[in-house]
Amino acid sequence: MTVASSPPAIDIEALGLDQGALLLIKRALAGCAPGDELGVRGRAPEWSSHLAAWCRQQGHDLRLDERADGELVAWVRRGVQAEGRWKGAQAAGQARLAEGALPAAEALPQWGMAARGATVEAGSPAFAFSLTRRDELWAATAGELYRQAAAAQWDPDSAIDWAAPFELEPAIEAAVVQVMTYLIENENAALLVPARHLGQLHPHYREVAQLLAIQCADEARHVEVFTRRALLRGHEPALSTAGGQASLRTLFEAADFSQSTFLLSVLGEGTFVNLLNFLHQHAPDPVTRQIARLAARDEARHVAFGMAHLEHRLSLQPDYQSRLRNAIEQRYDELSGTAGLNEEVFDALMLLAAGGVSAQAVAHGHAALLQLKLEMAAGRKARLARLGFGKDEAQRLADLHTRNFM
Amino acid sequence: MSKETLLMGAVAYAPKVVTIWEGFKAFFAEHGLSFDFVLYSNYERQVEAQFDGTLHLAWNSPLAWERARRIAAARGLEVKAVAMRDTDCDLRSLIVVPAHSAIRTVAELRGKTLGVGAIDSPQATLIPLDHLRQQGLVGGRDFSVRRFDVLGGKHGDHIGGERDAARALLAGEVDACCMIDGNHLAFGMDGTLPAGSTRILDRTAPYDHCNFSTSPGAPVALIERFTALLLAMRWDDPQVRPLLELEGLREWRVGRTSGYALLARAVDDEAFYSHDGRILAAGYRY
Numbered sequence: 001m002t003v004a005s006s007p008p009a010i011d012i013e014a015l016g017l018d019q020g021a022l023l024l025i026k027r028a029l030a031g032c033a034p035g036d037e038l039g040v041r042g043r044a045p046e047w048s049s050h051l052a053a054w055c056r057q058q059g060h061d062l063r064l065d066e067r068a069d070g071e072l073v074a075w076v077r078r079g080v081q082a083e084g085r086w087k088g089a090q091a092a093g094q095a096r097l098a099e100g101a102l103p104a105a106e107a108l109p110q111w112g113m114a115a116r117g118a119t120v121e122a123g124s125p126a127f128a129f130s131l132t133r134r135d136e137l138w139a140a141t142a143g144e145l146y147r148q149a150a151a152a153q154w155d156p157d158s159a160i161d162w163a164a165p166f167e168l169e170p171a172i173e174a175a176v177v178q179v180m181t182y183l184i185e186n187e188n189a190a191l192l193v194p195a196r197h198l199g200q201l202h203p204h205y206r207e208v209a210q211l212l213a214i215q216c217a218d219e220a221r222h223v224e225v226f227t228r229r230a231l232l233r234g235h236e237p238a239l240s241t242a243g244g245q246a247s248l249r250t251l252f253e254a255a256d257f258s259q260s261t262f263l264l265s266v267l268g269e270g271t272f273v274n275l276l277n278f279l280h281q282h283a284p285d286p287v288t289r290q291i292a293r294l295a296a297r298d299e300a301r302h303v304a305f306g307m308a309h310l311e312h313r314l315s316l317q318p319d320y321q322s323r324l325r326n327a328i329e330q331r332y333d334e335l336s337g338t339a340g341l342n343e344e345v346f347d348a349l350m351l352l353a354a355g356g357v358s359a360q361a362v363a364h365g366h367a368a369l370l371q372l373k374l375e376m377a378a379g380r381k382a383r384l385a386r387l388g389f390g391k392d393e394a395q396r397l398a399d400l401h402t403r404n405f406m
Numbered sequence: 407m408s409k410e411t412l413l414m415g416a417v418a419y420a421p422k423v424v425t426i427w428e429g430f431k432a433f434f435a436e437h438g439l440s441f442d443f444v445l446y447s448n449y450e451r452q453v454e455a456q457f458d459g460t461l462h463l464a465w466n467s468p469l470a471w472e473r474a475r476r477i478a479a480a481r482g483l484e485v486k487a488v489a490m491r492d493t494d495c496d497l498r499s500l501i502v503v504p505a506h507s508a509i510r511t512v513a514e515l516r517g518k519t520l521g522v523g524a525i526d527s528p529q530a531t532l533i534p535l536d537h538l539r540q541q542g543l544v545g546g547r548d549f550s551v552r553r554f555d556v557l558g559g560k561h562g563d564h565i566g567g568e569r570d571a572a573r574a575l576l577a578g579e580v581d582a583c584c585m586i587d588g589n590h591l592a593f594g595m596d597g598t599l600p601a602g603s604t605r606i607l608d609r610t611a612p613y614d615h616c617n618f619s620t621s622p623g624a625p626v627a628l629i630e631r632f633t634a635l636l637l638a639m640r641w642d643d644p645q646v647r648p649l650l651e652l653e654g655l656r657e658w659r660v661g662r663t664s665g666y667a668l669l670a671r672a673v674d675d676e677a678f679y680s681h682d683g684r685i686l687a688a689g690y691r692y
Contacts, residue, residue: 018594019601046590046606049500053588056493059641059656081656084642123644 008032009039009073017050025051025076029060032078040074048074058082088122093204097143107132107204116204129202135316137257139308142207149214149301154294156225162232166285171357175348176288178238179279180230182345184223185240186272186406189248190302191219193264197257211305218298225291232287241342243335247404250331258313258320259327265306266383267328268406269299274376275405282353282368303383310387321388325397332400341403376405411440412628414618415452415464418445419563422652429649433639439631448559448692449526450685453477456485456621463488463629466619467561468528468669473683474619475663480682483622487661488633493654494615495665499534500590501608502599503582504575512541512608519550521571521583525690526678527562528669529615530571534584536672537610552580559692565589572599582607614665633660 010028012021025040032038040051048064051074055062059079066072093104095117103116109126131137139145168176194212201209230237251268254260276296283289313320346369351357354365377398384394412434416427427443434441444461446452449470455461456474466474471487478485501520503509509518515538522545523530531553535545545551554574556566571583572593585593587609593599618636620629636658639646650656673679678687 016594016601018591018599022595045602049498049587049606049609050591050594052498053586053591056496057588057654059492079656081641084640085647087642088644121644123647 007037007039007075009041012040012042012044012047014043016044017047017054019044021047022054025054029076029078029082034078034080034082036078038076038078040076041071042074048072051076085121086119089119090122092116092118092120100140102138103134103205103207105134107134107202111202111204113203116206127202129200131197131201131205131257134205135313137201137205137208137309138312139208139211139305140312141308142205142211142305145301145305145308146207146210146214149211149218149298152297152301153214153217154221156221156228159294160225160287160290162228162287164286164290166287168233168284169356172284172351172355173233173235174238175351176284177230177233177235178344178348179352180226180288181237181240182244182342182348183226184230184237185244185248186268186404187219187222187226189251189406190264190269190272191216191223193251193254193260194219196252197260200257215302215305218302222295222298225295229287229291239342239344241344243338244342244345244404246338247335247402248406250334250402251406254327256323256327258310259323261306261309262324263327263331264406265302266310266387267380267401269306270303270379270383271376271401271405272296273299273303274372274379278349278368278372279352282355284352284355307383307386314388318388324387325389325393328397328400331402335402335404341405377401411442412625412632413460413462414441414443415446415455415461416443417449417452417465417467417470417560417563418447419557419560426649426652429652433646433649434632434635437635439628439635441632449473449561450559450692453683456619457481457483461621462624463621463632464619466617467563468613468615468617468666469526469532469561469673469678471617471619471663472666472669472673473679475666476679476681477683478622481622485622486620487617487663488620488629489636489658489661490614490617491653491655492657492659494617495659495662496612497529497615498587498612499529499537499584499610500587500606501534501538501582501584502572502575502590502604503607504578505603505605507581507605509581509607512538512543515543515549515582515607517549518581519552519579520545521552521554521574521580523553523567523571523584524555524558524560524562524564525553525687526558526560526692527567528613528672529586530562530568530584532672532676532678533610533613533668536668536675537608539675558690569593569598572604575599576603611668612665613668614662617661617663 008028008031010024012024015021028038052062055076059081061077063075064072065075092111092114093116097103110124111120112124112127114120194215198209198212203209251264254263273296276292276299279292280289280296283292350365350369353368354361380398380401381394384397389397416423431441449467452464453470453474456464457477474485509515525531543549554567554570557564568585568589572585574580575583594601639658641647641650641656680686
């Protein structure tokens with residue numbers, strides 16, 4: 001024999017509906033099927049009046065049952081529309097990615113800002129993100145690189161000994177200021193390029209969004225420390241050339257995420273790692289050396305992300321390599337009429353490596369600078385080879401990279 | 407007036423009214439009903455347009471419905487309430503006092519000051535005043551009435567009057583005030599009336615609110631199609647749910663006229679409209 005169970009009931013005691021009791025009622029109603037009744041008892045002065053108003057607004061029927069003993073029980077019949085909001089709702093992918101698993105191949109516009117894995121109400125507004133296809137933005141190590149970056153953030157105030165004593169000849173200090181001026185404009189580009197992509201990226205690809213965000217934070221910090229070093233001895237920033245800015249504008253205006261990442265991170269920032277290592281080795285003062293060391297560490301992560309992304313994309317779309325080749329060649333053509341690295345920067349770097357203005361010192365500086373350029377080109381070639389370019393083509397493309405380094 | 411396009415009047419009591427009716431217009435168009443709307447700044451002019459051939463239909467406040475009904479009856483014409491929201495059914499108004507007030511019964515309002523809503527608000531003025539009149543207390547004679555008039559001609563659709571009256575109650579400027587039951591809960595939840603700060607002194611009997619009122623001679627087939635499409639709207643349809651949420655309902659219901667008796671009596675007792683629908687209320691600006 002089946003015994004009919006009594007309908008569910010709750011007692012909100014003396015808690016008013018305007019004091020939070022609605023939460024208790026909603027939770028209890030959620031356990032009832034549409035059309036089923038929930039009994040509600042209460043003692044707050046206006047509870048039944050408020051319950052009547054709320055039920056009317058929510059589409060639940062209500063009947064009040066005043067018992068012989070004077071106790072009032074309100075019977076709320078759950079409205080048939082109660083679950084309507086979640087009919088047709090969609091899961092926005094999966095929150096957790098198992099080892100080797102991938103997020104959704106395509107992130108839907110209607111998932112919008114929802115957390116990955118959240119249940120999204122049907123009819124949610126569509127967001128016009130342009131980066132919505134996984135294979136055009138993904139990197140298998142994005143999550144890991146983000147965690148590394150988060151753990152490796154440093155505080156410019158405490159990580160660098162700004163008060164470290166040093167004295168430089170005016171010409172050498174001026175060279176440092178010129179190099180810092182150059183670094184700042186390059187880091188402005190390295191900040192804004194990922195920032196632009198970040199604003200177009202579907203947040204479903206959380207790991208990439210986080211990685212780009214922290215990359216922006218890295219660059220913001222680099223802009224800060226290069227600026228502080230430039231101004232440390234009372235100078236104003238030095239010269240910025242049209243050719244340098246023209247080179248950066250080609251990066252800034254590259255619309256395609258993969259090509260932009262290729263030019264900025266794989267080639268530009270990769271080259272910058274060599275430059276920062278050079279400054280760490282040759283800079284004439286401890287502050288510049290510390291700055292260069294810390295910035296180089298960050299830049300190496302940016303390169304790692306760029307490589308990981310392109311490896312992902314090329315593994316699925318090998319012919320995308322031709323697009324990368326075109327990107328280098330097109331940028332080379334665009335910049336062919338510009339001066340490339342500004343002379344003042346080149347001279348300043350040589351002076352820093354020279355450490356003085358004697359002929360012998362300058363010869364040493366010049367040799368060091370040539371060595372730097374060889375290392376830069378070798379690095380680019382190695383990375384291009386890792387991306388599947390043949391030896392000769394990797395060499396040719398490595399040599400087409402902007403003379404502005406970034 | 408085109409016979410093919412159903413023309414409805416609505417009162418623009420808030421900017422969202424444009425969003426609502428543009429949305430409904432698109433919904434009706436998708437379902438093959440040519441529909442357009444005219445926005446009015448007040449219900450009086452809208453009701454009058456129901457009798458000069460401008461409108462087939464009007465989204466009327468209960469007071470506008472009552473006026474349309476009176477005008478039609480006086481002229482031997484007919485208006486019908488064809489649909490309404492589920493949330494239009496069985497409202498109650500409350501008379502509220504501060505929790506610590508010495509006023510324990512309605513009779514003790516004698517000599518006191520009652521805060522009401524707009525002069526033309528059924529829920530915050532006309533029905534509560536009539537409710538007290540039925541118990542022998544006449545506003546202006548047995549107690550003072552302080553009106554919180556916001557947007558005359560909107561028939562109390564604007565919640566501002568009730569909110570101002572509630573604030574005046576807390577400030578001690580009035581001894582009691584009137585509001586719809588849902589607003590008492592809403593004001594408690596949004597902090598206008600901190601929970602426990604007020605006590606419900608009395609509540610009116612239930613009454614109904616807005617309806618779609620047809621104009622005399624409205625095209626029957628178009629009205630039937632309009633009503634059928636409304637009644638078929640489902641809250642669980644993500645295309646229409648935003649419209650229903652803006653308009654404040656879960657489902658449309660077939661119109662009924664059984665819930666307007668309280669207001670009809672109030673309109674007579676408070677001398678708001680004459681039997682043939684002329685405006686009598688002194689000081690009514692819209």
